[in-house]
Amino acid sequence: MSSNTLDPTQWIDKYADYLYNYSVSRVSDNEIAQDLVQETFLAALKSSENYKGDASERTWLISILKRKIIDYYRKINSKKGKAEVRMSYNSDGDGDGDWMEERISDPHGNNAEEKIQNTELGLAIHECISKLPPKQAKIFSMKTIEGYETETICNExxxxxxxxxxxxxxxxxxxxxxxxxxxx
Amino acid sequence: MKTKKSLLFISYEEARHICDKIQYGEATRMEQIKLFIRISWCNISRKYTQKNTQLTTLCQSANLKSLDKDKKDSLKKMLESKMSESKD
Structure with a gap:
């Protein structure tokens, strides 16, 4: 017997930020990430009858978002295929033989690794926030992530x-x- | 003497409260001094302060993002209208 149920009225408060951060980490564009989150919620609502309750609500939503992200990349890659891709390599005469090194080397050391770790950390934090009672999650997010003043939160x-x-x-x-x- | 003591010495609950405020830059200099005195002799307060500061560091390095309120409100409205459409 599965104990998980769907409650779409709570989706935005509980999962919007988590899905948004996941999406931003995959597409690196805020606008596109927002669109993907919106499409995810719509698709989830549409297919809510198919939800069997085996996975948690969050896991189920993430699986839909992952498919949306794959669709997005398929779409832009099919567009790219139609255009001619030109890469220019600007050699100033003494750059013979170091093309590959210049392309591959990371001048900032372990930046990529650090970035991946921070992205994973961000998702872990959002996962923990989504487990908080809604009011705590909302106030913590407003204060810590959105940086609202105490007075503003209290008034609102x-x-x-x-x-x-x-x-x-x-x-x-x-x-x-x-x-x-x-x-x- | 009693007044001086209560001015500088704070309870564990007060220490936690000040520590939370420090994480958001909202503690006064005096409060910071009081917390400093407390953690100089209280292990539990020191541990709480360490963990709390670590959480702040993690949140900062994770570069957390949040959908803005307007976007969330519009998403909520959109879901509500879709739900009422499907009920009709």
């Missing part, structure tokens, strides 16, 4: 500053525990 959500700090404290404690389990 109609809470007192002491309430906000209690919620932030609970969220941070839960996140630390979650990351200790899943990241370290």
């Amino acid at each position: 959500l109609d809470i007192t500053p002491s309430n906000l700090w209690v919620i932030i404290h609970r969220a941070r404690t839960a996140l630390t525990a979650c990351l200790e389990e899943n990241w370290f």
